[in-house]
Amino acid sequence: MNLVGRPQTESGAAKWWGWGLESKTYPLDDKSQFWPFLLKTLKLRELVECPRVGIEDVKLPPSRLGNRTLTQLKRFAGAANVSAEKYDRLTHSLGRSYPDLLSLRRGVIRNPPDAVVYPNGEDQVEKLLAFARANRISIIPFGGGSSVVGGVEPIKRRGLKGAITLDLRRMNRVLEVDSVSLTAIVEAGISGPQLEDALNSKGFTLGHFPQSFQFSALGGWIATRSAGQQSTKYGKIEDMVECLTLISPSGRLDTKAVPASASGPELKELLIGSEGTLGVITKAKVRIRRLPEVRKYEGLMFKSFRDGIDAIRETMQNGLIPEMMRLSDPDETRISLMLSSEPREFIKSVTTKLGLWLLKRLGYLSPHACLMILANEGSQASVKAERNSALQACKRHRSFVIGSGVGETWAKERYELPYLRDVLLDHCILVDTLETATTWNKLETLHGAIKKAIQNAMSSMGVTGLAFCHVSHAYRDGASLYFTLVAPQVKGKEFQQWGRIKKAATDCIMRNGGTLSHHHGIGRDHAPWIRQELGNNGLELLKAMKRQLDPTGIMNPGKLLEFDR
């Protein structure tokens, strides 16, 4: 049987100032319409350049940890696992949100960690936490560092004397694969590719592929309630975790390795999503699956957003669930089709143009048209049944199947788009993403409201921007909305501009029944809304848990919960 593994990924040195590998950028050579379209849409006359500083021009505040402390750290963790060097501190100072990228590109780093420790086992983590608790030093757990909500910045807190980032990359082993129960015990610092390589080699997969896959880690996925692009079928990371280990300043928690339980509240669910504020997730037992026999991507066009939404909803509610139904709104549809690589060969080009002509004739290239990528994978039998069910629901809502090309391109380029952010930032263009989820009955209203809120916030600072969206991660009772926003930077007010858009969008989400975050987490950037999200008593309950597990407040301060400096 020919099983389908994940595509190979490259490796190499990571950018300290942007997304992914130093050696990579987003290829625009074969997308000749992109810049003209963007200039026109953003009402810009020409592209300008916003250079970034070199690493030699980045100045970090000196480490607050004295030599004595560093020596002690080295005693716990081994000298090779402790660093207070500039490069280590710099590369652990921020995540990969838009404001983080702004700061990095300017070389203005307010909160680098005072040291970085790379523990290689749970006993080192336990000792470090005891040391940090006794010495009032904050601890920031760090997986891949790809947070887009400020989840890893070592924010200073009054009463704490320094900050140590715990980078878990050396705890990246697969400790056990149980091919009967289909589970694997894995250390939390393992990266997406490391995990999938290890599982694929035995015929298995976790099936968790967030867009950050190449540069994020299992522990980070769990700490932030991450969702992979196939979550519609496979569930979010919380559905994949059978049990986990958290080491908190008050001690160690091992939740029970059973498929389900009625032994009181589900402790696992209190630790998943804790964003490093309760302790360090050191390992998890995850539910794996056999590599699929078949994988199939295809594109469909709908005459309206509503048609596409209804098709997803009906599919989800009919019970046979495909891997992914990713529906772009009309604006994103236009951009997606434009960003699809232009075919290089004559024949393909003619076919494509004929196809586009046909789509136009049939009314599928109107300003309201929407693109859906449908993905199915699994056994021959399950793909057949699930694909049929989805296609029938789509057909009931006037879909037009445009074949596998656009779907396969999406799959091939799924991890590439974050690189485009760096290219846009090079040209002084703001680019950010935000996401939420709500029930089906509110989805279209919420979509329209967020779009308007973003556009208004952009206009209020005198620029014309663009916000487009897709529906992904569907459930029986609702779905998530994922927005991308692009606008010319307001020179000298880059942070304020971002803050105003973020506030407008988030206020709008909270007013219209969306969740504060569906899969990015809360971190630093969403924390101001957490009381509104959870309610007074909900937030107080979280704080009571925090007091129990982290009585001196050393764990990842300034994240998730409200924060007094």
Next chain:
Amino acid sequence: MNLVGRPQTESGAAKWWGWGLESKTYPLDDKSQFWPFLLKTLKLRELVECPRVGIEDVKLPPSRLGNRTLTQLKRFAGAANVSAEKYDRLTHSLGRSYPDLLSLRRGVIRNPPDAVVYPNGEDQVEKLLAFARANRISIIPFGGGSSVVGGVEPIKRRGLKGAITLDLRRMNRVLEVDSVSLTAIVEAGISGPQLEDALNSKGFTLGHFPQSFQFSALGGWIATRSAGQQSTKYGKIEDMVECLTLISPSGRLDTKAVPASASGPELKELLIGSEGTLGVITKAKVRIRRLPEVRKYEGLMFKSFRDGIDAIRETMQNGLIPEMMRLSDPDETRISLMLSSEPREFIKSVTTKLGLWLLKRLGYLSPHACLMILANEGSQASVKAERNSALQACKRHRSFVIGSGVGETWAKERYELPYLRDVLLDHCILVDTLETATTWNKLETLHGAIKKAIQNAMSSMGVTGLAFCHVSHAYRDGASLYFTLVAPQVKGKEFQQWGRIKKAATDCIMRNGGTLSHHHGIGRDHAPWIRQELGNNGLELLKAMKRQLDPTGIMNPGKLLEFDR
């Protein structure tokens, strides 16, 4: 389209001393082999009688609440909603576990509530909790009262001056049905039949059918992490709850009505399974589904327990999930076939006998043979795909399909078996059930170990008993085990006998990687093992939550957590 609703249920007065309706018992007329088999197996020469006391002989300790307190209660809740009468106190004094039934039948009631309040809205609950907190009176939330782990007994706690049971039966309205998102907002006191009747009349179902269905309530299901008999496909109650409202002594918590979220730990999961120890669950928004187009039950025989287990495991791991695969172990298989009603008509009887002869010839009636009930429901397409997938896995493990008869009988009689307990108790026979869940790699070992532990505990008190089991509630990574145990009572030591068996079985579960409870909950009876189940830090975390929401410890004392009187 012909949709399949739930079977009609009767109504009438409930037994104060046993299961279900006064007017009903378990019919044994057409099961002529039952008593002879039981006498032989339990090595009893004859059936004896253990009569129960009449209600007039039950004496309750006087209410500890003075007239002034009762008057105040009536002011909050309305005079018609407050009772300190004997009947109300008696019928809220215990659940329906074996020791509870022993106490009821003897009329020895140690902990009746001092009053019963039937609130008819959330504001009454809020006022009552404030009053109880101020006056140090414990509050016991009460749904259907069907707990089999001592979940509703008003256990006394030092420092508390009385106990009020809050019976939620008057909060039983369906407040909203959203046919787009497929959700319903329902008050927690609604009973199973009331809820399904209301939903069925609009073409929907919740799909939650625990064996207690007829006499349990939504709030109780949520408070105990209940599993319905179709949980394999539909999930446990926690998967059906989109959000809920809990009124705690510290105030009200409304979790967010969204399909999924990454806004920190999942608060909903802290409240589901809280067993009334954190507050009163007053309503929930549940995920409903359309009534199935098709429902299909069928029976299969396997040559061994291992074959059947492997068939379930492979089905779960292949991705197309049936509603139920319920596999009896060899002992339960024998009893199930015997308890199947004997066909009354000649033709059926001949067919049955021919069938049995054939089964025997083929080796499916050996002492190792196991019966599976396979159930599928949903749309035509999903049933076809899911049934095929399950049948193929079964075939790979040498199953023999014995047709729909035994499956349909099971479905018809699924709520009847608890009535048999009362019949057995009438004849001085101990009968209890217990359940757990574990991962596939440990399932068979755990099954054997529990069986042995129970048998040993029975023998140690000089009686010969029987313990049989089925696998139900399957997951990708494991399944639950549900044991029924039957033994002659040890006269004068009935409680000790039960306690010794319970301890032996539970210690064995804990030693062999099972969960303390998969769907019955912890209550009073499992609380001694809760520290072992959750670990020190896990239990301390629960206690911290309890201190936050219930600082004076008035909510359902003696349940779930360890308990000092």
